Amino acid sequence: MLDIKEIKHIRAAPFTLMTSSIHAILAFIAAILVILFFGTIAALIPGMNMFAGFITVLGLSIIILWPLTSFFFNIVYAFILALLYNLLAPRLGGIKLGMEGEVVKSIPVMSFALILSVIVAILTFLTGLYIGLAGSSVLSLVSGVIPVAANLAADATNVTNATLPTGGMMAAISGIWALFWIIILPIAMFILTFIAYALFAVFYNIIIPKVGGLKLIFAEAANGFELTNIPVVPAALSISIVMAVLGAIYGLVMGIMTGDVVLAIIWLISYAISWFVMYFIMIALATVFYNFLQPRIGGIKLVLE
Secondary structure (H helix, E strand, C coil): CCEEEEEEEECHHHHHHHHHHHHHHHHHHHHHHHHHHHHHHHHHCCCCHHHHHHHHHHHHHHHHHHHHHHHHHHHHHHHHHHHHHHHHHHHHCCCEEEEECCEEEECCHHHHHHHHHHHHHHHHHHHHHHHHHHHHHHHHHHHHHHHHHHHHHHHHHCCCCCCCCCHHHHHHHHHHHHHHHHHHHHHHHHHHHHHHHHHHHHHHHHHHHHHCCEECEEEEECCEEEEEECCHHHHHHHHHHHHHHHHHHHHHHHHHHHCCHHHHHHHHHHHHHHHHHHHHHHHHHHHHHHHHHHHHHCCCEEEEC
């Protein structure tokens, strides 16, 4: 019998520290792979000694700066993510997990999709607010300069009707720019991510009872539970299988939009395989690092009900 657990609260500090640490390690590995890739190309192509030296210097910088940048960026991102979740969970309901012992056998669709898509929409709105207002300010500045430029051009060429955009036109463009980033894009992201998260939960609920499921090992902690271990293979396998199905659907839809049935089938297969491999590797690495870091910096702490 399933035991439905709702994530009522996420302790922001442990979540932020663990998330940013894992991203920093993954960024370090990615930096090494990038340097090895370009270093190999430079070594194989004759006459690329100067380029190889540049890659060596650049590589040392990337190996240090990429993980540090990822760590500090994700400190901010993860903290805001936890904060938004904790603010929204009492109002919208938190993520619910259908547990059978330590195995997540089902994910109730609505609770999972709703809160995550709202969080994505809010983050998109905050980002769009910055980009939209900054872009509008630049366009407003330009709209003030253009009439002057048009008059100067007309005087210089003795043309009475300048063809340059008017200040009113630039103001309209500025408004459309702000409208897109601040209103249209957050709404679109809410709809798209709600559909994506809902499909993930639906296929998880269909597939996982047949192949096993994500395992989460909790231990009681002060005022809640600490996620002490995530078995690597069940996590990587269950999530990558679901993502392979979503990849197949995505590839099929994109292929059908081209009007080529053969291409649609090819993309269905290629997206399914590539998404399975990609997510298996990513989840496996993330869980390995989580299990390695948990005894050293502490795991994610949740309030479950």
